[in-house]
Amino acid sequence: MEFKVPTMAELMAMGEEPEILFWVGCAGSYDERAQKITRDICKILHHVGIKYAVLGTEESCTGDPAKRAGNEFLFQMQAMTNIEVLNGYNIKKIVTGCPHCFNTIKNEYPGLGGTYEVIHHTQLIQDLINEGKLKAEGGESFKGKKITFHDPCYLGRGNGVYEAPRKALEVLDAQLVEMKRCKSNGLCCGAGGAQMFKEPEKGFKDINIERIEEALETQPAIIAAGCPFCMTMLSDGVKLKDKDQEVKVLDIAEITARANGL
Amino acid sequence: MASQIIFIILVIAGIALFSFNVRKVIRNIKIGRPAGRSDQPAKRFMTMLKVAFGQTKMAARPIPFLLHLVVYLGFVIINLEVLEIMIDGIFGTHRVFNGLGGLYNFLIGSFEFLALGVWLACAIFLIRRNILKLKRFGGVEMKAWPKSDANYILITEILLMSAFLLMNAADFKLQALGEAHYVTAGSFPVSSWLQGLLPASASSLIVIERVCWWFHIIGIFAFLNYLPYSKHFHIIFAFPNTYFSNLEPKGEFTNMASVTNEVKAMLDPSFVPSETAPGKFGAKDVNDLSWINLMNAYTCTECGRCTSVCPANITGKLLSPRKIMMDTRDRMEEVGKNIDKHGAEHQDGKALLDDYISREEIWACTSCNACTEACPINIDPLAIIVELRRFAVMEESVAPGSINAMLGNVENNGAPWKYSPADRLNWAEQS
Structure with missing residues (x-):
């Protein structure tokens, strides 16, 4: 990275507080593909000059996959430990790079003593566009390119966020095409509810193949995603369909970073 | 006079049997654990008005929405006629509301159009189920009883509407003949077309009119008492079910207070929990579920919108959210029958998990909430799946x-x- 990503511990040592905490998430921290998205989110934050920080090694799993799998004990252990760290740093506002972290911290942490203003990175991008701080200039042109957006369940149906990611794509002057099943009728990529971490049950098809076939029907140049798990499922699907040369799967943050030459 | 006495006995018996069965259903629902859903009454009431009364979630599928709307309006509005039938039946009057004059004619005329609409809609529903064989009405859980149940309801409604129209046709003809008891009242825009089918003699017409009148009212009471055994219970339960539905974001799962106590005690040894923990985490059987989960099961009318959008089901996995609801109801009724026969403490060695719902089903769920979004009356199959997973993971450590x-x-x-x-x-x- 061309700039240093500040950690909370460093800011605290300097007696400073960030405007927003960037909650990276496990996929964003360890998954090679998702790490690129994480870096692009940081580039956007750096570019617009928001004072932000990450927890770094002090971050831990939100407990989402444990909760969806039914292990409430493990979830609450993780949640309470994280809340202790977040409250210790006096965190007020959080942006997450993952709809699962977003949902968990926003909806399930308040009952356990952790109340913060939580937004997903596509909402941050929407806000920055609305405030005029972020445009689509100085980078790659997406003008006229066909882009279809896959709604992550925990962002869309789970929390009713449908417009923010679309707003981020609208400024590109691209051609936004919707899949038949979109927004509140969106089809899951197959990774939610802890499915990401196990083999699917017996059936005649994998869910991500069902989804990618629908996405490819729109004949897109880019399939846009907003979740690292969807990213894995959709990228695998495109590869299995032998379309990875023509069709790119990109996160909204990556598209935004590219459009701004970051 | 004899017919009035028979009628009154019929009404009392019909209502008594219905309340007896409903009490049993409520007893079954109360097998469930308590659930805190009495907050925000205004918002809950609005949700009920919008979703149940206003049928807003039905609009997603326009054809069934319109057909269902006709049957729904027909059901609600034609039942005004039942009020008249009750008064006539008890006091031996005939078309007691005819004093309303023009308004009465307008009402009866509207009922006739609605009755025709209901007749046609039910016929189309039967065609969709049995001839077109729409995929949504199929699936492993839709064999035998659930399949017949749907057809019985539709056929009954067609018969009821036929009797209603035939009764009016005979009445109209008797009015024209100037029969003493048959006062000139009502307008008959639909049933007048049926006149050609009827005999000319007043005595035969009176028999037809009376038979249809009795068939109509007996049919309605039979239908009422069929409800507790049928998927058709949604016509009543849709209202409390939407009132008590989840108002939080769909992505949010409940935090288990019993676990919070234990985790707090683990992290902070000085912590003293305010309430005692329940004996079991998650659900193995219906009595471990909340009463909301159980009411959901009685509310389900097996339309299959949930299953038709379930990513697991679409791709051939065993999981069907509709089956989750049907299994829950079947198991709850089994437990209810056990209580009737052997008392509340009886154990039959069976459970919802494994005897009804398999592990393969619960682990195929992606928790995507497509099912809860699709349900026109806010039933939540996901909540049951999560409780079963919680039991498997926390009580059994089997995953x-x-x-x-x-x-x-x-x-x-x-x-x-x-x-x-x-x-x-890094x-x-x-x-």
């Missing part, structure tokens, strides 16, 4: 191997994969 591995990783290194916490910021060092 797919890879899930156990993931849980182990979260516990040991704070991530679902086997990476060191020390490497969490991404920042690359470009």
Whole structure:
């Protein structure tokens, strides 16, 4: 990275507080593909000059996959430990790079003593566009390119966020095409509810193949995603369909970073 | 006079039997654990008005929406006629509301159009189920009783509407003949077309009119008493079910207070829990579920919108959210029958998990909420799946191997994969 990503511990040592905490998430921290998205989110934050920080090694799993799998004990252990760290740093506002972290911290942490203003990175991008701080200039042109957006369940149906990611794509002057099943009728990529971490049950098809076939029907140049798990499922699907040369799967943050030459 | 006495006995018996069965249903629902859903009454009431009364979620599928709307309006409005039938039946009057004059004519005329609409809509519904064989009405759980149940309801409604129209046709003809008891009242825009089918003699017409009148009212009471055994219970339960539906974001799962107590005690030894923990985490059987889950099961009318949008079901997995609801109801009724026969403490050695719902089904769920979004009356199959998973994981420690591995990783290194916490910021060092 061309700039240093500040950690909370460093800011605290300097007696400073960030405007927003960037909650990276496990996929964003360890998954090679998702790490690129994480870096692009940081580039956007750096570019617009928001004072932000990450927890770094002090971050831990939100407990989402444990909760969806039914292990409430493990979830609450993780949640309470994280809340202790977040409250210790006096965190007020959080942006997450993952709809699962977003949902968990926003909806399930308040009952356990952790109340913060939580937004997903596509909402941050929407806000920055609305405030005029972020445009689509100085980078790659997406003008006229066909882009279809896959709604992550925990962002869309789970929390009713449908417009923010679309707003981020609208400024590109691209051609936004919707899949038949979109927004509140969106089809899951197959990774939610802890499915990401196990083999699917017996059936005649994998869910991500069902989804990618629908996405490819729109004949897109880019399939846009907003979740690292969807990213894995959709990228695998495109590869299995032998379309990875023509069709790119990109996160909204990556598209935004590219459009701004970051 | 005799007919009035028979009528009054019929009404009392019909209502008594219905309340007896409804009490049993409520007893069954109360097998469930308590659930705090009495907050925000205004918002709940609005949700009920919008979703149940206003049928807003039905609009997603325009054809069934319109057909269902006709049957729904027909059901609600034609039942005004039942009020007249009750008064006539008890006091031996005939068309007692005819004093309303023009308004009465307008009402009867509207009922006739609605009756025709209901007749046609039910016929189309039968065609969709039995001739077109729409995929939504199929599936492993839709064999035998559930399949017949749907057809019985539709055929009954067609018969009821036929009797209603035929009764009016005979009445109209008797009015024209100037029969003493048959006062000139009502307008008959639809049934007048049926006159050609009827005999000319007044005595035969009176028999037809009376038979249809009795068939109509007996049919309605029979239908009422069929409800507790049928998927058609939704015509009543849709209202409380939407009132008590989940108002929080769909992505939010409840935090288990019993676990919070234990975790707090673990992290802080000085912590004293305010309430005692229940004996079991999650659900193995219906009595471990909440009463909302159980009411959901009685409310389900097996339309299959949930299953038709379930990503697991679409791709051939065993999971069907509709089956989750039907299994829950079947098991609850079995437990209810056990209580009737052997008392509340009886154990039959069976449970919802494994005897009705398999592990393969619960682990195929992606928790995507497509089912809860699709349900026109806010039933939540996901909540039941999660409770069953909680039991499997927390009480039995039985889960797919890879899930156990993931849980182990979260516990040991704070991530679902086997990476060191020390490497969490490594991404920042690359470009």
